[in-house]
Amino acid sequence: MIALLARDLRLAMRAGGGFGLGLAFFLVLAVLVPLGVGPEGGTLAAIAPGILWIGALLACLLSLDRIFALDFEDGSLDLLATAPIPLEGVVAVKALAHWLTTGLPLVLAAPVLGILLNLPGPAYGELVVSLLIGTPALSVIGAFGAALTVGLKRGGLLMSLLVLPLYVPTLVFGAEAVSRGAQGLPVATPLLLLAGITAGSTALLPFAAALALRINLR
Amino acid sequence: MTPTPRPSLWEYANPVKFMRLSDWLLPLTAWLAAAAIAVGLVWGFFLTPDDFRQGSTVKIIFLHVPSALMAINAWAMMLVASLVWLIRRHHVSALAARAAGPVGAMMTLIALFTGAIWGQPMWGTWWAWDPRLTSFLILFLFYLGYIALWSAIEDPDTAADLTAVLCIVGSVFAVLSRYAAIFWNQGLHQGASLSVAPGTRMDWAYKAPLYVSMTGFGLLFLALVLAGTRTEIRARRMKALINRERMQG
Amino acid sequence: MELVASDLACARGGIALLEGVSLRLTPGQALILRGPNGCGKTTLLRTLAGLQPAMAGTISCPPETVAYSGHADGLKAVLSVRENLSFWAQIHDRAGVGVAMAAMNLTELADRQAQNLSAGQKRRLGLARLMVTGRWLWLLDEPTVSLDAASVALFGAIVRTHLAQGGAAIMATHIDLGLNEAAVLDLGGFRAAPRAPDGFDEAFV
Numbered sequence: 001m002i003a004l005l006a007r008d009l010r011l012a013m014r015a016g017g018g019f020g021l022g023l024a025f026f027l028v029l030a031v032l033v034p035l036g037v038g039p040e041g042g043t044l045a046a047i048a049p050g051i052l053w054i055g056a057l058l059a060c061l062l063s064l065d066r067i068f069a070l071d072f073e074d075g076s077l078d079l080l081a082t083a084p085i086p087l088e089g090v091v092a093v094k095a096l097a098h099w100l101t102t103g104l105p106l107v108l109a110a111p112v113l114g115i116l117l118n119l120p121g122p123a124y125g126e127l128v129v130s131l132l133i134g135t136p137a138l139s140v141i142g143a144f145g146a147a148l149t150v151g152l153k154r155g156g157l158l159m160s161l162l163v164l165p166l167y168v169p170t171l172v173f174g175a176e177a178v179s180r181g182a183q184g185l186p187v188a189t190p191l192l193l194l195a196g197i198t199a200g201s202t203a204l205l206p207f208a209a210a211l212a213l214r215i216n217l218r
Numbered sequence: 219m220t221p222t223p224r225p226s227l228w229e230y231a232n233p234v235k236f237m238r239l240s241d242w243l244l245p246l247t248a249w250l251a252a253a254a255i256a257v258g259l260v261w262g263f264f265l266t267p268d269d270f271r272q273g274s275t276v277k278i279i280f281l282h283v284p285s286a287l288m289a290i291n292a293w294a295m296m297l298v299a300s301l302v303w304l305i306r307r308h309h310v311s312a313l314a315a316r317a318a319g320p321v322g323a324m325m326t327l328i329a330l331f332t333g334a335i336w337g338q339p340m341w342g343t344w345w346a347w348d349p350r351l352t353s354f355l356i357l358f359l360f361y362l363g364y365i366a367l368w369s370a371i372e373d374p375d376t377a378a379d380l381t382a383v384l385c386i387v388g389s390v391f392a393v394l395s396r397y398a399a400i401f402w403n404q405g406l407h408q409g410a411s412l413s414v415a416p417g418t419r420m421d422w423a424y425k426a427p428l429y430v431s432m433t434g435f436g437l438l439f440l441a442l443v444l445a446g447t448r449t450e451i452r453a454r455r456m457k458a459l460i461n462r463e464r465m466q467g
Numbered sequence: 468m469e470l471v472a473s474d475l476a477c478a479r480g481g482i483a484l485l486e487g488v489s490l491r492l493t494p495g496q497a498l499i500l501r502g503p504n505g506c507g508k509t510t511l512l513r514t515l516a517g518l519q520p521a522m523a524g525t526i527s528c529p530p531e532t533v534a535y536s537g538h539a540d541g542l543k544a545v546l547s548v549r550e551n552l553s554f555w556a557q558i559h560d561r562a563g564v565g566v567a568m569a570a571m572n573l574t575e576l577a578d579r580q581a582q583n584l585s586a587g588q589k590r591r592l593g594l595a596r597l598m599v600t601g602r603w604l605w606l607l608d609e610p611t612v613s614l615d616a617a618s619v620a621l622f623g624a625i626v627r628t629h630l631a632q633g634g635a636a637i638m639a640t641h642i643d644l645g646l647n648e649a650a651v652l653d654l655g656g657f658r659a660a661p662r663a664p665d666g667f668d669e670a671f672v
Contacts (some may be wrong), residue, residue: 001558007543009549014545082516082535083558128327139544144387148367158363160368160536162384163360166391193401197394201341208387215379218519451566461482 001093002214008097012066029055030113041118048117049127049178055113056106056131057138057167061160062091064142065100067094067151068213077087077150081217087210095136095143095206103135119182126181130194134174137198140205141149141166149208151216169197231308232450244444251437258284258431266423278336279429284435287331289357290441292322296364297389300382310447312378313454315385316368317446321439323361330354349399355394360388374454468532469493470635472515475524476659479510483522484657489651494603494633497626497646501639502654508639509537511654512606515637534602536610540593544582548573550593551581556599567598570625572597572618594622598629607627607638619644637647 033051080090089205109133111124119127145163151156151185177190230236240462261278269276299315302308333351334344367384371377469492470548474485476486492498500508517530542551552564552573568574571591581589590613597605605626605662611619621642638644 003554007546007554010550011543052282071541072386073539074541074543075537076541076543078516078518078535078537078539079541079555080558081518082530082533083555084560085558130277140485149370151376152370155370158366161359161366163364165356165363165395169391169394172395172402175468178403179383190401193398205387208383212380212383215376215383218376218513373482 001089004090005086005092005097009100010093012033012097012101019118022063022104026055026106026109026113026187029058030094030116034117044118045120045182048114048119049123049182050175051117052110052113052119052127052210053171053178053192054177056103056135057171059106060098060135060138060142061163061167063098064146064159064163065149065156067098067143067146069146069155072150072216077213078217080084080127081214088206088211090149091143091206091213092140092202092211095139095202098143099136099139103139107131107135119178122184123178124184126187126191127178130174130177130187130191131158132193133198134170134194137170137194137201138167140198140201141170144205144209147212147216148212170194173197202206228308230322231306231310233310233454236310236449237448240444240448243310244448245253246439247437251441254430254437256418256432256434258427258434258435261391262424262427273339275339278332279424280431282329282332282336282430284352284432286354287432288435288439289322289329289354290316291410291436293324293357293389293392295320295443300385303378304382304386309378309454310451313450314443314447315382317443317450318377318439319361319368321442322448323358323365324353325435325439326358326361330358335349348402349403352399352403353392353396355401356394356418358379360392364388372413373458382392442449443451468632468635469504469528471525472606473525475509475511475514475521475526477507477514478522478659479507484510485654485657486523486659488654488657492604492637495630495655496635497622497630497649498637499637499640499646499649499651500654501635501641501651504660506654508654512608512637512639516606526586528604528622530601533604533606534597534600535606535608536593537598537608538612541588541596542581542589542592547580549577551592552595552599552661555596557601559602561599561601563599566615567595570594570598570621570628572621573598581590584668587615587618588617590614591621594625598615598656603634605634605636605638607636607640609640609643611640625646630649661671 028047030051033047037043037047067079071080081087083090106127110127114124114127143164145159145166148162152158173190173194177187177194180187180190230239259280263277266277268274296315296318299311299318303312303315330351333354337346338344364381364384368377368381371380471491472487473489475488477484477488482554483506488511499512500511502508510537514569515520515526515528516535517526518532518535541555546554548568548669549564552567556562556564556567564575565576568577571594573588573595575583575590576588581592584592590610614622617664619642623646626638626644626646629636
């Protein structure tokens with residue numbers, strides 16, 4: 001398991017783009033939105049929580065196809081399926097590797113982008129905490145979507161169509177926590193609900209994803 | 219002497235038996251649906267009094283409520299059919315789930331459009347990000363994903379398996395999304411139009427045609443799913459014939 | 468340890484390919500699958516490896532005891548030869564990376580990235596992986612593709628060593644590996660009669 005995690009992290013570093021691309025995309029989005037919406041501080045402050053969460057979500061989505069597709073193409077997935085570790089564990093470890101290379105950098109970069117978007121002062125803590133709690137769910141749900149579409153030649157667009165509706169609850173609770181933080185309201189409820197979604201997804205979706213992988217491999 | 223096997227519902231998982239059953243069941247349900255919808259709509263549109271607050275616009279409930287009901291029931295039927303396929307491997311079940319997808323999506327669209335037409339004079343807007351409207355829109359997205367996954371995978375059994383898994387996971391997330399939407403925005407939509415609670419909010423003059431219309435939509439859904447399943451079964455038969463030719467050739 | 472497969476039927480893409488395949492393999496034995504292209508050699512190997520379910524029949528060996536090697540080698544282009552090999556060794560919780568590299572003549576290439584290997588060198592690396600799995604039964608699908616004569620001889624040698632150590636191998640190949648003791652199974656004789664899985668599609672025909 002640890003060997004698999006180390007391999008995936010090493011691949012993400014060496015192949016380039018694991019850390020970089022998602023983060024760069026996040027930055028581009030944070031630059032484009034003010035250019036489209038206008039420089040007015042109040043407007044930006046009002047939409048900043050949503051934009052930051054949507055940016056994180058899309059940045060995650062972009063790198064999902066790397067979770068299984070590369071291993072499927074070069075035959076590693078066949079070999080992992082016959083390896084002594086359970087496929088559910090493979091899914092969980094690969095989702096963790098995806099989170100470490102995509103989700104975690106987004107969490108760390110988000111406060112900087114919050115400044116660009118004029119995010120109100122009190123909300124920075126909530127931004128980081130909500131992303132920290134919520135992005136693991138994005139990786140696990142994404143791994144499920146990637147497992148469903150792994151056998152398809154051009155599965156990227158279809159995967160977005162499947163995964164984005166599944167992201168709705170995470171997005172709602174995550175962005176809600178940040179905007180409540182910005183208004184100085186209590187944020188415990190959305191954060192707890194967000195944590196519930198992350199915990200539930202992490203516990204159950206690896207099984208569904210492993211089932212989908214087995215179906216795709218046969 | 220061999221004992222005759224006890225007849226069971228599962229016999230209709232046999233495509234030949236299903237085709238024989240639907241041979242007469244399909245026209246029957248289709249005609250009943252047409253009759254019930256015609257009666258329900260004519261009765262509802264022309265033979266009910268105007269609401270004292272909402273005027274005649276309220277009469278769109280005779281389209282809106284049944285389609286919204288079937289939009290949700292179609293997904294529930296897909297979920298049941300998917301579970302039957304995963305557990306008992308009855309192909310007809312998987313094909314029925316596939317056939318229900320587009321029908322459910324259409325029902326969702328009808329509910330959204332009639333809702334917009336109703337909302338315009340009532341709330342002064344075609345669209346509002348109200349929890350109910352939002353969750354229906356999200357439901358529509360789930361239908362789109364389900365239909366797209368079916369059509370993207372070539373091997374029929376793989377497609378059936380993967381869409382069934384998606385349907386089960388999607389059901390959980392659809393319910394979550396519904397509660398997320400309520401949490402996100404307490405809406406302006408009126409409460410459920412029908413209620414079993416005492417002190418009925420709706421007069422029988424409305425309820426009776428509404429029930430007729432709902433029955434009609436239910437039958438329409440059944441007829442469309444039967445027709446769709448028959449088409450899928452025929453498509454599989456064609457494929458089997460082509461395969462047989464290829465193997466013999 | 469013994470592999471007994473009885474009355475297997477396998478399908479690919481919903482079409483039955485093989486039926487009535489029975490085979491038996493004890494430690495030290497090798498079996499070579501023969502048959503024309505598309506007759507189901509790959510499908511049979513994947514079924515034995517547990518990657519796809521058999522339509523009918525039983526396999527005595529659980530998938531945890533076999534090592535499968537398919538058309539693709541499962542190599543990561545940006546990892547070196549040693550890293551690729553030690554990853555699989557760690558997954559299987561085994562040592563012996565050095566031995567495996569030496570056996571397939573990869574020691575000099577140990578620090579080269581897999582993307583800079585030739586097709587034959589990649590294949591050698593893919594086959595060296597079998598040695599670090601520690602599994603007793605090797606399932607090999609066209610193992611000698613893109614190998615030169617010297618490498619084929621090396622491969623023949625490691626298979627023979629594996630057999631001598633109580634292993635067994637089933638391989639689909641057309642090349643003579645010099646394994647004279649290996650039995651040959653021609654899959655041409657097990658072609659399935661035209662019918663689809665569990666007769667669903669056939670119910671109409």
